[in-house]
Amino acid sequence: MSLSLVHTFTGHTDKCWATSIHSKLPLLATVSGDRTCRVYNLETKRLIVVLDDDSHSKTLSSVEWKPTGEFPSLAIGSFDSTISIWGNEEAVLEDEDNWTLMAIIEGHENEIKGVSWSHDGVYLASCSRDKSIWIWEADDNNEEFECVFVVQEHSQDVKHVTWHQHENVLASSSYDDTVKLFKQDDYDEDDWVNVADLTGHEGTVWSSDFEKKGERVTRLSSSSDDGTIRIWKILHAADDQPSIDSKLPSTIKTDTNQDMWELETILPIIHHGPIYSVAWGENGYIASVGSDGRIVVYKELNSKEWQIIISQPHSHGVYEINNIKWHGDRLITAGDDGLVKLWELAL
Amino acid sequence: MDLQLSQWVSQFMASENDPPCEEIAKAVIEKRISLLQLIKTLGSHLTDETPHIRSTAVGCLSNTLAKIERLNRADIEVIAKFYIGKLDDNDVMSNTLVGLRALTSLKNFNPALLESVLTSVQEKYEPASFLAATRYQSFLLLETIYQKHLDFILANLNDLFVKVFIHISTNEKDPRNLLISFSLNKQISSTLQVENFAEDLFDNAFCYFPVSFKPPPNSPYSIASHDLKTGLRQVFAATPLFAKDLFPNILEKLTSTSPAVKLDVLQTLNLCLDTYDNDTIQEYWLTLYNALKFEVLYNDLANIVELADIEKLSTEDDLVFKEVIALFKNLPKKFTDEQIIKNLQIMLEELKEYLHISHKYFKQTVLLLSVMATSKLSVYNHIVGEVLPVLLTDEPSTVVDEKNLATALNFFINPDYPESKLSQYKDDILVVLSKGLMSSSNVETTLKCICIRSLVNLSFILDTQEVASVISNLSELLLSTMKNEKDPIFQETLNAFTNISATMPNVVLETTLPLLLSKLPNESSSEIDLELVRNVLNVVVNISHSKLLLDSIIVRLLSVYERLLNGRVVTMDYYYFLLNSIYLLLSNYPELLSKDYADRVIPQITSLTIVNYRLSKESPVYLNERILDQCGKIIRLIICKLELIHHQKILDDAVDTFLLGSDSPLFSTSLGLEISLVSKPPTLVSLFNKFLSAVSKDCPLKIEPLDVLSSLVEITRDSKHFESLFERMGFLELICLLANKYISDSDLEKILNELSETIDLQSSDSLGTLEVMAWITKSLVLSNSPLAMKYQEYFFSLLEIPSVASVSPKLLEVLIAEVSELEVNKRDKKIINLNVRLLYKQKFYNIMLPKIIEGYRNCEQASKETYLLLLSLILNHVHQREIILSHLENILPLILQIIQSDNAKSRNSGLEILNLTIESNCMLIKPHLHSIISRLLAITKDNSDLNGQINALLCLKEIGISKIPLSQLQPFRTTIINQTVAVLSHKKRKVRKLAADVRQIYYELEQS
C-alpha cells in the first residue's frame, strides 16, 4: 500500500492552510497566508480563478464549497474576522471573469479559524478565536446571511467546525482540548443545543471529521496537539431510545437533551507533534497529517482495532502539513510550502 | 571747563543715553575739574524728586568715580559722607553701592571710613526691598572691601564685617548672587575670627543644601547647578568650626533615595575630610563610619573581583558607591598612629564576626578594610596584621569558599607598599593561591582566574625560587587549557604572561619556553598533531613581550625548523606554521628588531632555504614554493626595519649570491651551487626579489643594471626556459623591480620599442614578449612616468587584434595589479624602496575606464565579452573606493552585464562594484531593480561559489537599507524572503548569519 503523487498545485506564495473539494463538480479551492483563494479544475488540474481583489486584509484560514445551489459557491474564513462568499452564476467553470464576491459577513471579534456548510446548504457555521461559533442562515442566492445563533460553549479559541454529512449535527474542536457537538433544538429551530462534550485529549484539538456511513451520526474522529487521533462513538441520541447495546442500567437518569458518546479507541500513535487535520473517507479509511510532515492512512480491522496501512514521511519536504481531505480514493494535502498535492491510493 | 561740564550734564540728563563718564573722568584726572565741581554741576539733579533723574545723576558720579584711581583725602571724605547720606534713598541704592565700591577701592582710601560705611550699609540697606541686580552690587561692595582692606578688617572690624555679610546675604535666591555669597562666606569663614558666628554662617549656607537648580532657558548668565554645588561645598569645608553642625545635618540627608543628593553629600564630606584638622576628624570619624559602612556592607559587589574594578563602575548608583570608597580611603589618612590602633580596634570589634568566609558580608567587610588599608603604610600594616591571621586560619570547605578567600587575599596584595607586614604572611597566601590554581574542579573558572591574578600581583614580594614555581604552575596551566582558545582560564593565564614576560623575561625563558617547545613534535615523532602545533605556536607568539624572549624564541623556532628539515618531516603545514609564527613575532614587535637579525637570521634562513629548496632533492621542502615564499617574506620584513646604512651591504651580498654566483655571507658556494640568475635560471629568483624590493632605491647595484635587465628580458621572452610558472613570475617581477629602481625611462623606451618592433603578433610565441613588455610598462605606471601612457595605449589597441585580443585584458590587468614585492615599505617612512607615486592608481583608472566604456559601446558583438573581461579584471584591484566613485554611473551598464557572467572571478569583481554603487549612489540602480534582484537571488543559490553567495547577499542587504523608496522595494519583498530560505541552510555559519540579517531587513521593510 503506498501513495503516488498525481499532481502538485502551485502558486501560493505563503503557507496553504485549507482546501475544499466541491461535492458534485470537479472543483478544488485552496486558501493561504498570501490572502488569496485559488480555484482549480480537478480534472484538467488547470487554475480557473484566483479570488483576491483585496477582499481580505489578513490570512485566509478556511474554505468550504456550498454543497447545494444551482451554481457553485463557497465561503472563505479569514484572520481579518470576516467571511467572504464567492459564486459563479454562469456556471461556466473555465471562464474566470464571472466568479463574483457575493457577500462579506461580519460578526466575529477576531480571527476566524473555520467555516463549514450544513449538508443541505441552509446553514453556514463559523468559529473564531473569540471562543464563539456563529450559525448563519443563507438564502438560496447567497445574498443575505442572517445569524440565527451564537454558540458560546467553548472556554477557548475554537479551531475547527464541521457538519455531519446528513444530520444537522455540528462538531467543533477547540484550544480548550475538547470537542463539542451541537444539534438544532426540536422545538425552536433557531436554537442550537450542546448535546455532547468529548473530553480526553491532552492538548488543543485541531480538527474532527464524522464517519461517512449511513444516515445517522455514528462515529467521529478528532486529531490533537497531543499527537493522538481519537475515535468517539455515539451510544444513543437524546431524542430516541437507547441504541441496540443498551447495557446501561435504566436507573441512570439521562439528561433529556444530552447525546451519549464514549471514547471507542485511539488510533495507533505514529505522528510526532501536533496533528493538524484528520479526514474520514467514504472508503472507511481515516487519513491524518501534521507538523511532522507525514501522511498517515489507517484501516479499521474491528471496532477497537485500527491498522496503519500507509505512513509517508516528508510528503511536503521538510514543511508542516496543515490540511488533508479525501476525494474518493484520492487525498489532497496542503502544506506550509504553499503547495497543494493530489495523491492516489495505490492499493 | 564748567561750561563744558554743564553741557555734558544737561545733555545726558535730557536724553536716554549714558553719561560721558569717560570724558569727565579724564578731565578730573587731568585736574581740569574736580569731583566736587561735578557734584555741584549735578546739583539739583541729585535731589530731583523724580527717582529716575536722581538715579542717573548719582550713576554719573559713581561711574566717573569708578574710572579714577586716586583722589585727595578731603574729596574722599566728602564723597563718602555724600554716599552714606544717599543710602537712605532707595531709588538710587544701586548706584550708591557702585559709588561706595569705587570709593573704597581708591588707592588712598582711608580705611577708617570703613566702619561708618559698613554700619550705615547694615542699618540702611534692606536687601529684601531691592532687585537681584542691586543686591548683587552689595555683594560686590563687600567683596571689594574684603580684597582691599583685609588686614584692617581683621584688626578692627572683624565682627562688624561678618554681621554685615550675614545681613546682606540672608534669604538670597538669585543664582548669581548666591555664587558670590558662597565665595564670600568661604573667604570670611576661613580667614576671619568666626567662633561666635559659626552657627549663623553655617545656617546661612546650609539652608540651600542640597542644591537642586535648573538654569532657566533664557538665563542671561550661564550658571549650572554644578557651580552652585561646588561653591556651597567649599563653604562647609572652609572651617572645622562648622563640623559640629555639618556632620549631623548632612548625614541625615544620606537617607534620600535620589543618588544625585547622596552623591552631593559624599562629595562634600570628602572635601571636608581634606580641609578639617585631625582632631575634628577624630571627633566625628565614628559617626561618619557608622553612617556609611552599610553603603558598602549592603552592596552585592556584583561586578567587583579586584579593587581596580571599582574604577570601572559607571551607573549612577555606582558613582555614589565610588565616593563612599574614596571616603573610606581618605578617612584613615587623618589618623595619628595611636588613633589608628584605637579606631581600628573599635571597628574590628564589630567587623570581626563578618570575617568568616561563609558570612554573607565577608566580601564587603574585606573590601572595606582593604580600601582603608590603601590610605597609608601604617594603616595598611595594622590592618594586615589584624585581618590576615583571621583569614588564613579559616579553612575553606567548598569551592565557593576557596574563591571568596582568594578574592579576599587578593584585595590585600598591594604593590604600592614594597616593604610591609604582608611578607610575614607570604607563605600562607602562596599555599592558598597555589592550591586554588591547581584545584581539580575545572568548573570553578572564577576561582582559578582570581588565583592567577593574585599570584601575578604577589610576585613583587616573592623570591626568585617562589616566582619560578608560580610561573611553572602557570605554564602548566597554559598547556592544559590551550586547546580551547575561548576558555576563560586560558585567556586569563595568557593575559598574566603579558605582564610576567615584560617584568620577568628570564624566568619565562627558563621555565615556560622550554616547557612549551618540548610539546612541539620533533623529527622523531611518529605523526604530527597540527592542532597541537597551532596551539603551542599561538601561545609562544603571545608571550614574547620582551627583547630577550623575542630573540631566544626566534632562535629556537629556527632550530626546530632546521631539525625538522634534516629529519625529513613531510608535514608541510608544520614548516609553514613555524615560519608564519616567526613572521608574526617579527611583525608584532617591530620595535624590538635589531641589526643582529640582519647579520644572523637572514644568512641562516637564506642558506637554509637555498640548500633545502634547490640543492638537496630529498629535502621535504624541495621545490616547495609556499615555503620559499614564506622564508622570503621573513627576510623582507627584517630588511624593511633595518637602518639605511646597512642596506648597501645586504644588497651587495644578495647580488654576489644570486647574480654573480660568488661567495657571500648569505650563502657559501662551497655547498656546490653556483647561482647565476642571469645564466642558469634556478627558481630562487623569488628570494632575490625579496632582497631587491626591500632595500632602499638609493643603493646602487654592484653590476650594470641595464646588462642584467637585457639578459633577463632575453631569457623571459621565451616561456620554455622555465621549469614552473612561479619561476617565470619571479623573473617578470625582477624585471619590473629593476626597471622601476635602476633604469632610466629612455633606456626602457629603447627596450620596449625594440621588443614591439620585433614582435609578430600573429604567432603564439609573441605572448612571452608581450608579457615582458607589460611588466616593464608596469614599472612605468608605478612611477607615473609619461611613457606609461604610450604603452597603456599600445596594450589597449591589442584588444582589436584577434590573435592577441583574448590576452590583452590580462596584460592590462598586470599594469595595475598589486604585488607584495612591489609595495612601498610602510614600516619605515625614511627609507624609500621603490619609485611609486601615490596617485598612480587614480590616474590609471581615470584614463582606462572611459576608454573601456567607449570601446565596449563601439565594438562589435564578438569582442564585447573581451571588454567586459578587461573591466572585471582591473576592477579587482581598486581597493580604495574614492578611485572608482566618479566612474560608477558610467560603468554600471557593463557591471550589470558582468554579474550575468558564469565566470565566478569576474562576476565577483562585478558584484563588489555593484555593492559600492548601491551604497554610494543607490538611485542609479533604481531602473534595473528587477533584473539585479533576480540575478542576485540566483547567485545566492550557487553553492559552488562561496564568495559569490556572500557578495550577492551583501548587495541585497545594501539594497534593503538603501534610500530607494519603499514603494519601489515593496514588490520584491516576498520574493526575496521566499527565495533566500534555501541559503539559510548553507554549510558556512557566516553565510547563514548574513542571510538571516538580509531577511530581517526585508521583513521589517513593511514597518519602516
Added chain:
Amino acid sequence: MTDLINAAPKVLNVDQLPTREGKEDRIEQSGYLPGLLSLSVFNVPFTEKSSPGSTPALSDSSLQSDDEEFESVDALEIYDLISSISDPEHPLTLGQLAVVNLEDIQLDDSGNPNEIAEVIIKITPTITHCSLATLIGLGIRVRLERCLPPRYRIIIKVKEKTHQSENQVNKQLNDKERVSAACENDQLLKVISQMLSSCK
C-alpha cells in the same frame, strides 16, 4: 509599561556572555601565491594551452580546506541569534537579563538538510508572574522562524517552576496558528520589530 514590572533585574555584563561573534582563525593560510600566479598570461585556467608545467606543490589541499568543511548548527549559533533580542521593558538584551541562557537551548538535529530538526528553548522570565513571558517567547519564535530553515520545529517553553501560569504560557507560545495570527497584528508587530531591532 508605566510601572516597571521588574524594576531591578540582575544584569550580566556583555562580555561575560558566550558568543562566537567575530572569532576568526589565528594563523591564517597564505593567500598570496595563487594571486601572483593568476596574473600570468600562461596560467592554465586562463588559456587553453597547457602552461610550461604548473607546479604540483601549489595545489596542496590545505589551502582550501576550510571552505569545504560543513559547520553544523549548534546551540551557540541559536544563542547568538536570540541573545541580542532586547527586552520589551528594559533597554537590555535577553542575554544580559539571563532570560535566555546557552545551557537552556537544546538542539536535536541530524544535520541532514532534508530531515526535520527540533530546537527546544527554555526561557527564564525575570520574575515569576511576568506577563511579558508570552511576548518574549513570541519575539524569540519570530526571530528563529525568520533565521532558521523551515525544517526546524521551534518549541519554546518557560523554565520549570519559574512562572505561575507555566502551562498556559507554554501552550500559547507553541500554537502555530496563533503565532502566525499574532504576526499580522499591527501593535504586536511593532513591539516585536522593536525587540528585534537590537539584533546584531
